Amino acid sequence: PARKSKTSKDSSSELAVCHMLLAELEAHRCAWPFLTPVNHKAVPGYKKVIKRPMDFSTIKEKLTSNHYLNLETFIADINLVFDNCKKFNEDQSEIGKAGYNMKRFFNKRWTELLQ
Numbered sequence: 001p002a003r004k005s006k007t008s009k010d011s012s013s014e015l016a017v018c019h020m021l022l023a024e025l026e027a028h029r030c031a032w033p034f035l036t037p038v039n040h041k042a043v044p045g046y047k048k049v050i051k052r053p054m055d056f057s058t059i060k061e062k063l064t065s066n067h068y069l070n071l072e073t074f075i076a077d078i079n080l081v082f083d084n085c086k087k088f089n090e091d092q093s094e095i096g097k098a099g100y101n102m103k104r105f106f107n108k109r110w111t112e113l114l115q
């Protein structure tokens with residue numbers, strides 16, 4: 001069967017799910033390293049190593065200003081937060097462990113809500 005083109009209803013409910021998902025991420029006990037942009041002036045090496053910084057407050061701003069064209073671009077920014085974390089932090093560091101926990105939580109929730 002031909003793939004149905006997405007209706008505006010589908011994308012507005014997807015948008016509501018993105019807001020809900022982001023709120024759950026921000027409320028998670030392990031969210032603290034990811035809530036606001038890293039101050040790259042205060043963290044040696046961060047600006048050079050992390051080419052595309054991303055954090056939950058920036059994602060919320062982009063979501064509320066209709067920057068995301070579709071679900072995939074929203075999920076890509078969420079995963080960028082965790083990929084940056086994995087790149088910059090040791091796996092067993094506090095922040096490295098927080099990133100791993102948040103990634104597992106996000107993958108579980110978006111598949112429950114959107115697949």
Ligand SMILES: Oc1ccc2c(c1)N[C@H](O)CC2
Nearest residue numbers: 033038043084085088089095
């Ligand atoms: O020791 C530190 C100090 C600052 C940061 C990190 C580790 N990791 C974060 O990913 C970026 C900010």
